[in-house]
Amino acid sequence: MFLWRIMKDDRGGQILLVLLAAAIVLVPILNGLPSDSALHLPTYTVTLIGKYLTLALLAVAVDLVWGYLGILTLGHGAFFALGGYAMGMYLMRQIGDRGVYGNPELPDFMVFLNWQELPWFWQGFDQFWFAAIMVMLAPGILAFVFGALAFRSRVSGVYLSIITQALTFALMLAFYRNEMGFGGNNGLTDFKDLLGFNLQSDSTRIGLFIASALALAFSYLLCRYLMQSRLGRVCVAVRDAESRARFMGYRVENVKLWVFTISAMIAGVAGALYVPQVGIINPNEFSPLNSIEVVVWVAVGGRATLYGAVVGALVINYAKSYFTAELPDIWLFALGGLFVLVTLLLPRGITGLLRPKEAV
Amino acid sequence: MTVRTIGGICLLSLLLLLAPLRALAEGEQEVYSQAAELLMSRGFDEKGQAIQLLADNNHPQTQLILTLLMDSRLYYNKEDDRLYQIDDYDSGKPAISITTGDRLVIEKKRDFKKITLNNQLRSQVRQIQAELGLKASDLSRRLAAVRAMLGSMDSDTLSLVRKAYAGEQSAAVREVMQVAIAIGELPRADEARARDAIDTLGGSLEPDARNALSQFASATDSKALKAAAEKALAEIEQRTNLYGGIETLYFGLSLGSVLVLAGIGLAITFGVMGVINMAHGELIMLGAYTTYVIQQLMPNHIGLSLIVAIPCAFLVSALVGIAIERGVIRFLYGRPLETLLATFGISLVLQQAVRTIFSPLNRSVETPEWMSGLIEINPVLSLTTSRLYIILFCLMVFFALLLVLKRTSLGLQVRAVSQNRAMARAMGVRSEWVDALTFGLGSGVAGVAGVALSQLTNVGPNLGQAYIIDSFMVVVFGGVGNLWGTLVAGLSLGVANKVLEPWAGAVLAKILVLVFIILFIQKRPRGLFPQRGRAAEG
Numbered sequence: 004m005f006l007w008r009i010m011k012d013d014r015g016g017q018i019l020l021v022l023l024a025a026a027i028v029l030v031p032i033l034n035g036l037p038s039d040s041a042l043h044l045p046t047y048t049v050t051l052i053g054k055y056l057t058l059a060l061l062a063v064a065v066d067l068v069w070g071y072l073g074i075l076t077l078g079h080g081a082f083f084a085l086g087g088y089a090m091g092m093y094l095m096r097q098i099g100d101r102g103v104y105g106n107p108e109l110p111d112f113m114v115f116l117n118w119q120e121l122p123w124f125w126q127g128f129d130q131f132w133f134a135a136i137m138v139m140l141a142p143g144i145l146a147f148v149f150g151a152l153a154f155r156s157r158v159s160g161v162y163l164s165i166i167t168q169a170l171t172f173a174l175m176l177a178f179y180r181n182e183m184g185f186g187g188n189n190g191l192t193d194f195k196d197l198l199g200f201n202l203q204s205d206s207t208r209i210g211l212f213i214a215s216a217l218a219l220a221f222s223y224l225l226c227r228y229l230m231q232s233r234l235g236r237v238c239v240a241v242r243d244a245e246s247r248a249r250f251m252g253y254r255v256e257n258v259k260l261w262v263f264t265i266s267a268m269i270a271g272v273a274g275a276l277y278v279p280q281v282g283i284i285n286p287n288e289f290s291p292l293n294s295i296e297v298v299v300w301v302a303v304g305g306r307a308t309l310y311g312a313v314v315g316a317l318v319i320n321y322a323k324s325y326f327t328a329e330l331p332d333i334w335l336f337a338l339g340g341l342f343v344l345v346t347l348l349l350p351r352g353i354t355g356l357l358r359p360k361e362a363v
Numbered sequence: 364m365t366v367r368t369i370g371g372i373c374l375l376s377l378l379l380l381l382a383p384l385r386a387l388a389e390g391e392q393e394v395y396s397q398a399a400e401l402l403m404s405r406g407f408d409e410k411g412q413a414i415q416l417l418a419d420n421n422h423p424q425t426q427l428i429l430t431l432l433m434d435s436r437l438y439y440n441k442e443d444d445r446l447y448q449i450d451d452y453d454s455g456k457p458a459i460s461i462t463t464g465d466r467l468v469i470e471k472k473r474d475f476k477k478i479t480l481n482n483q484l485r486s487q488v489r490q491i492q493a494e495l496g497l498k499a500s501d502l503s504r505r506l507a508a509v510r511a512m513l514g515s516m517d518s519d520t521l522s523l524v525r526k527a528y529a530g531e532q533s534a535a536v537r538e539v540m541q542v543a544i545a546i547g548e549l550p551r552a553d554e555a556r557a558r559d560a561i562d563t564l565g566g567s568l569e570p571d572a573r574n575a576l577s578q579f580a581s582a583t584d585s586k587a588l589k590a591a592a593e594k595a596l597a598e599i600e601q602r603t604n605l606y607g608g609i610e611t612l613y614f615g616l617s618l619g620s621v622l623v624l625a626g627i628g629l630a631i632t633f634g635v636m637g638v639i640n641m642a643h644g645e646l647i648m649l650g651a652y653t654t655y656v657i658q659q660l661m662p663n664h665i666g667l668s669l670i671v672a673i674p675c676a677f678l679v680s681a682l683v684g685i686a687i688e689r690g691v692i693r694f695l696y697g698r699p700l701e702t703l704l705a706t707f708g709i710s711l712v713l714q715q716a717v718r719t720i721f722s723p724l725n726r727s728v729e730t731p732e733w734m735s736g737l738i739e740i741n742p743v744l745s746l747t748t749s750r751l752y753i754i755l756f757c758l759m760v761f762f763a764l765l766l767v768l769k770r771t772s773l774g775l776q777v778r779a780v781s782q783n784r785a786m787a788r789a790m791g792v793r794s795e796w797v798d799a800l801t802f803g804l805g806s807g808v809a810g811v812a813g814v815a816l817s818q819l820t821n822v823g824p825n826l827g828q829a830y831i832i833d834s835f836m837v838v839v840f841g842g843v844g845n846l847w848g849t850l851v852a853g854l855s856l857g858v859a860n861k862v863l864e865p866w867a868g869a870v871l872a873k874i875l876v877l878v879f880i881i882l883f884i885q886k887r888p889r890g891l892f893p894q895r896g897r898a899a900e901g
């Protein structure tokens with residue numbers, strides 16, 4: 004079978020998919036148990052796990068380009084945030100006249116800024132299908148244009164990392180401006196409902212969790228499929244010996260460009276699922292620190308494994324939630340120390356400890 | 364004549380000279396008490412006489428009394444009939460005696476009464492103030508007095524200025540006086556005189572000259588004069604724009620100097636050694652905090668503490684840098700992406716360390732007096748001294764660094780190792796030792812940059828983050844491994860930023876510059892001044 008063909012050599016992936024399927028079945032049941040039961044899962048926790056899953060999806064997107072293609076991107080947070088903003092705009096339009104100012108057409112912050120009509124780039128976001136397309140299209144186009152420029156002129160290695168960082172930094176500054184029409188530094192928030200379902204209700208939150216888990220599973224399968232295909236083999240060749248791959252006749256820049264764009268689109272989807280679960284999107288998501296953190300998730304989990312990225316994202320984000328609540332002073336020490344220790348001592352990440360040594 | 368008689372004559376003449384002086388002092392006393400009595404009377408006419416009396420006799424306290432009168436801060440005590448200065452009219456607040464300078468506390472508010480003026484008296488006082496200002500012996504006070512009159516020239520002030528102009532010695536004051544006379548004459552003069560006045564005004568950059576011209580241009584009936592005035596206005600406009608341009612350039616250069624300072628340490632660690640040091644910004648931050656600590660240690664010598672901070676900051680950052688190199692980076696040579704991640708981790712640790720030690724709040728470092736101030740070049744262009752110091756400091760650091768790299772044996776070894784490590788080792792260079800020292804040098808320079816930055820912004824844990832991207836941009840834009848490239852890139856980015864700012868706003872200007880660099884790197888991946896030859900291949 005198709006699924007079996009992709010997954011048969013991927014032990015970690017099999018475990019991951021089984022776990023995801025189990026979670027999709029079990030979480031709604033556990034959440035439905037009466038609240039005094041020992042096994043009851045509060046909705047808060049469901050949303051938290053859902054949030055981690057979207058971050059894991061982002062980590063998979065980064066692993067695709069960093070693990071398999073050797074492009075250390077320090078700007079994937081930008082694509083994630085763009086997807087989030089596209090979803091946020093849809094949710095904003097759904098508020099309708101329930102905002103503070105009660106304007107049926109304009110979101111609150113526009114009324115506050117004395118804008119008279121909706122800017123052209125907000126048109127169409129009242130339709131879910133349009134927003135859903137933009138969630139992938141906006142990051143995709145940005146990645147395509149940026150990648151086309153960068154890869155064609157053979158900017159690579161550290162230089163590419165730095166300009167991806169500059170890209171997300173520039174976007175952060177831009178989105179902080181009120182004139183941009185994305186709510187300035189407050190961002191978009193105060194969402195009411197999604198496709199007619201109230202965002203605060205338990206069933207919607209479970210629905211979002213399931214959607215996140217499904218998105219992660221499908222994206223994982225897509226990435227795995229891509230990396231098992233001929234394209235994936237070329238990717239690894241490009242990563243390990245770019246010049247050699249080029250001399251053998253492969254169009255290296257095209258390979259990089261397409262994989263980079265696909266990865267950006269996955270990141271956009273992750274952002275779109277993240278926003279309704281946390282209830283806010285603001286320009287801080289563009290900050291370079293966020294993007295670098297994602298790279299660390301991947302590094303900790305293990306590069307070029309895909310499931311390692313998921314493990315890294317879940318472990319570190321759980322640790323982050325724990326530390327920032329219990330020992331806020333320690334968190335940055337721990338994160339910083341992790342960066343250093345993993346690069347020095349664990350080049351293959353946590354999952355590398357469990358895997359037999361192999362030629363990746 | 365004997366010596367004795369000469370002495371006698373001298374003594375006699377001295378006495379003769381002193382006698383009127385004493386008499387004057389007595390006369391002053393009399394004038395003052397007379398004037399004070401008149402001021403305390405109810406009628407405005409008497410007050411006017413008092414003011415005139417003070418002015419005519421050139422009493423030393425006239426200036427003070429007039430200023431207080433104009434600000435409604437002059438009061439008299441009903442009990443002892445004396446004049447007092449009261450800044451805050453409330454019981455419990457101090458009152459300062461005009462004659463003796465004694466302070467006493469207001470017990471009852473109604474003991475004191477304010478000396479009020481009417482509009483006529485106000486204009487009289489203003490007139491006298493201007494007159495006194497024009498006669499002042501201090502050059503800057505005369506200049507200020509003429510400047511203050513520019514906006515309100517009428518026939519009275521005109522004749523005043525004319526009189527003062529004849530006796531004025533200083534060329535600078537005469538120049539402003541000419542402008543004042545021209546402003547006063549312009550609306551009243553015949554055609555030939557008006558032309559001269561327009562010419563004078565056209566050559567001046569005083570804002571009031573411009574106002575007078577534009578008022579005249581819209582009021583006059585003569586077409587020829589109107590055209591002349593408009594032409595003069597256009598000329599003023601052009602020159603104002605020119606000076607505006609110079610100011611922008613100056614701002615740009617000072618911003619650029621900051622960028623160069625921030626980036627130049629990176630130009631060594633990244634450019635020469637090829638190490639991506641994401642903790643570079645935090646090394647700058649450490650330098651800034653060192654300045655803060657030194658200033659806390661010697662709070663009475665702010666200026667000196669800044670000078671002491673420079674070598675201290677260099678040492679602190681250099682030592683931390685060497686520790687980073689020995690502890691982490693040396694295991695990661697040849698793996699730039701891993702270096703990037705590890706040093707980023709170090710930057711987080713340093714930030715949090717500073718936050719734990721000094722609290723997350725911003726600390727402000729005081730600016731010594733000799734750094735604050737303005738250098739006024741003309742009425743539309745004045746340069747801030749602190750920016751000038753930053754530019755000079757940046758150049759000093761740059762050339763010192765250039766000297767170290769080009770003229771010392773350490774510099775020679777650094778360049779040898781960066782060009783061909785194996786060959787350098789074969790020639791007996793201890794490459795590990797050179798690596799550590801080079802990294803220390805670059806880090807130390809970052810610390811020195813921190814001293815400069817502490818004068819510009821608040822010192823906080825996030826100081827470094829704000830500069831790290833800029834620093835990388837400068838180095839990459841200038842061309843890796845090229846100090847001159849870093850200088851040119853930093854200065855030109857600074858100027859570009861400031862040139863874009865007026866029409867795009869500060870944030871958008873910054874975004875545009877970032878986008879420009881991103882596009883520029885696509886076209887010339889090796890920067891403005893790429894390394895050529897063998898060095899480029901490594």
